[in-house]
Amino acid sequence: MHVNELATPALVIDADAFDRNLATMASHHPGDRLRPHVKAHKCTALAAAQQAVGHSTFTCATPLEVVGMGRAGVGVDLLLANETVDAGRLRAMAELDVMVTVAVDSAETIRAAADNGIGSCLIDVNVGLPRCGVAPERAGSLADDARAAGLEVRGVMGYEGHLMMVPERGDRLAQVEASMALLRQAHADVGGDIVSAGGTGTFDLHGNTGVNEVQAGSYALMDTHYGQQGLPFEQALFVVGTVISVSDGWAVTDVGLKALGMDHGNPSIVDGDVWFCSDEHLTYAPHTSVSVGDRATVIPGHVDPTMAMHEAAWLVRDDEVIDRWPIDLRGW
Structure with a gap:
């Protein structure tokens, strides 16, 4: 399966970045x-x-x-x-x-x-x-x-x-x-x-x-919050969305509050500037032209609650889905 075939919003882990993060931490500790x-x-x-x-x-x-x-x-x-x-x-x-x-x-x-x-x-x-x-x-x-x-x-x-x-x-x-x-x-x-x-x-x-x-826990996947710290770990976690509406100056993707941990502020988005999030929507200003149906890649602000909002994460390498990992420890 290609990542573009996933139903969105989809929680995606970059397998190579993830592996490098684990290796970096294991070499230090x-x-x-x-x-x-x-x-x-x-x-x-x-x-x-x-x-x-x-x-x-x-x-x-x-x-x-x-x-x-x-x-x-x-x-x-x-x-x-x-x-x-x-x-x-x-x-x-x-x-x-x-x-x-x-x-x-x-x-x-x-x-x-x-x-x-x-x-x-x-x-x-x-x-x-x-x-x-x-x-x-x-x-x-x-x-x-x-x-x-x-x-x-x-x-x-x-x-x-x-x-x-x-x-x-x-x-x-x-x-x-x-x-x-x-x-x-x-x-x-x-x-x-x-x-x-x-x-x-x-x-x-x-x-x-x-x-x-x-x-330590967040090092394996990272988020925008820790990404500010200059740590030797890469962003490996993303939420892939679909562009569902395009207007003059902004676009909307289906990655909203219910798909993201928001306690550390807005997420960021690849090739765009986030304006705001609402329940099922993220409104942003794209850096290049986008069309309805395009995919958008969102970087969460806080990894922990973001993971807890999804039933599964998709492990991806070069845009090919290689595994599905249930988020089986979510809830209380």
Whole structure:
């Protein structure tokens, strides 16, 4: 099948760019130095490709991602880098035939994990992002509580997500080092083998931070948000649309809000300037003449929610469709 035969909007992955992205990251963080974050793609077939280049530990954002990865047999060590007190979901993770570790930051999350069969945890530490995570000075006592409840405390994690888009690299590095000093402080009190942090925007800034595994995800596919950072990864994810209307000065394609993650702003479009998006439409000013029925290639602003809006991604090489990958970890 040719890419032009796909029904649109169609989520498309450039196979060659994707392969190069995986190789670039694997050369920088081989093996379990990287714990790829599947929230970025929600696709076990894509995770299997990450495993094929040497990564066998994975990060998940939802229990469904953990369960889906476990049942698919992808990964030998799965981390839920998120808090949950849902008994049914915790039991479903505990019943998997694979190591499952959960993040905890409170007595309640510890008790829920221990009561529902989870065997190990990481202490989630607040390193500056006002989201989940215990204050660094409380991490040691929380680890004591977790061990008393019967959990193995494997170490600590913290996410410096508020620093991913600091524009100047030197400034970003300085702020990452200050943030990770909080994580090291916590780890000194908690113990364990794992110090987990990082993301695509800071993947190469942890050489002197004490972090021994990086939770990057967007690097595999990329988006316009991370594309501003000058990272050594290529845009591999696109949404292909069809031009459905042409007027004097603008055109409309069928890639609207329901096909794109928009929290990072408008997408971009190849050979055009985006004006705005609405539910089922993207209005843009084309750089060259277009006609109704032509294809338009849209670059999403944020990869994670864009992937979650589609049932499948089409793997493409030289405009030929070579595979269909279900987005089988979407939803909750």
